[in-house]
Amino acid sequence: MEWINVILQGVLVGGLYAMFAAGLSLIFGVMRLVNIAHGDLIVLAAYIALVTTQTLGIGPLTSLLIVVPVMALTGYALQWFVLNRTLGDDLLPPLLVTFGLSVIIQNGLLTIFTADSVKLQAGAIEVATVNLGSGVYVGLLPLLQFAVAVAVIGGLQFIFYRTALGRAFRATADDPAVAQLMGLDNRRVFALAMALSLAVVAIAGVFLAVRANFDPSQGPARLIFGFEAVIIGGLGSLWGTLAGGLILGVAQAIGAHLNPGWQILAGHIAFLVVLAVRPQGLFPKVRT
C-alpha cells in the first residue's frame, strides 16, 4: 500500500514534468531550437502569477486567465524580435542567445523579487484530498495538476495533427523553404509556435508555484527535468513526453522514499538508464 502511494505521487508530479517538457519539445520539433531559457521562463511565469494574485486578489487558478495570454504574447514577441534573427544553419547562435536570456531572466527576477523563496496560496484546495479506496488518498491539487497535464498534452496533440496551424507547424519543420512556397511566413509560424510553447509554460509555472516554494534560481533544474522527460519519451512524440514525465516523477518518488537525499539522483539515474538502453527514447516518432 505504501508503494502504491509512492508511485501514485510520482505519477502526479510526473504530469508537471510533462508540462515542463511539452513546450520544450514543441519548439525543438518545429524549429530545431533548444531553448536554454525554458526553465527560467517557467519561473518567470510563476512570478507573474504571484504579482497577478497579489495585486488583483484572485486565486492562482483564476490567474491563469491572465498569465497564459501574457506569456503567449511574450513568446510571440521574443521569437519575432529576438530568436528569429538567430535561426539558420548553425545551431549555436540560438543556443547562446537563449543561454544569455536565461541569465538575464534569473538576475532580473533576483533584483526585483530577491532570493527569498515564495509560494502561491491556493486556499482550501491545497489540503483537500480524494479517497481512492483501500486507504489510498491523493491530494485534489496534484490530481488536478495531473488532469491538466493530460489535457495540455492532448490539446497539443489535437493542434498538431487536426488543425491548419498544426499542419503549418509540421510542414515548416519538414522543409522551411518549401513551406514558404505555400505562402507560409516561417517567421510567423515560429512566433506562433513559441507563443504556444510559452502558454504551456505559463500553466506549468502556475502549478509549480502552487505546489512548492520557488525562487529565481530554480529555472535550470526545471529545464533539466523537462529535457530528461523529452529524451526518455522520445523526440517528436507528445504522448511519449507525457510518459517520460511520469517515469521521471515515479523514479524521483521512489528515490525519495528510499532516502530523501536520493530524489533528484534517482530521476537522473532513470534518465541515464533509458539513454543507455534505448537512446532514441521509449516512443520515438518514426521519421523517413
Add this chain to the structure above:
Amino acid sequence: MPEPLLTVRGLDAFYGDIQALFGVSIEVGRGEAVAVIGANGAGKSALLKSIAGLLRAQPDAITFDGAPIGGLPAYAVAARGIAFVPEGRGLFPSLSVEENLLIGGQLKRPGPWTLARIYELFPVLAERRKLPSTALSGGQQQMAVLSRALMANPKLLLCDEISLGLAPIVVRDIYARLPAILREGASIVLVEQDVVQAQKAAARVYCLQEGRVALTGAAKDLTREQIAAAYFGV
C-alpha cells in the same frame, strides 16, 4: 502574343558568389504555356527560383500581373498567385497526401481548384489521400506536388523538371493533364530537360545557355538544329 502576365527584364541571379543568370528577359502571356530548356547548369532552376522569391532578384526585374515582385519573399510571391512545383518533388513527409494538398490551398485563394476537382484530375490521389505522402510512388508524388501547387489556384504555375526520374508512361500521363490546367486559366512555365516533350506542351520556348537566353521562338517553328546550337553553343 496575349497580354503578358509575367515580364522578366534583365534578371541577374546568384547562388552565393556564383552568378547563375546574366540579364535574362522572358515574357509569359495570360493562359500561355512557355517552356524553358537548356543543359544542366544553364540557369533554368535559378530563373524559376528567382521568380518564386527563393533567390533574390532586383526589385524591378520581375513584373507580375502589373506589379513589380522582384525581391519579395517567397511567401508574399505565393500570395500573389505564383505556385512553384520544385524539382525533386518535396512533399512534406510528416503530412498525409490530403494534408499536403490542404496546405497547398492554405492561402484560400478563390479559383477553380478544390480537393474534389483535384481528385477528379488524379483519381489515384483520392484513393491514397489518407496515406503518408512518403507511401506514394515517384509518379504519384509528382502528381501530388503538382496538385498541391494547383490548390493555391495560381495565376502562374512554375514547374521545375516534372519529368525528372519518372518512367516515360508516367511523364506522358502527367503532361496529358496540362491542357486541363491551362483551360482553367492558369499560365504555365515549364522547365524541362526533355526537349521534345517541352515543344509539344508549350506554345513558346526559351533556351538558356550559361545563364543567358540563347534562343527563343514559337515551339513548332524551332528546328532540332537551332535547339542543338542553342543548347551547346556550337
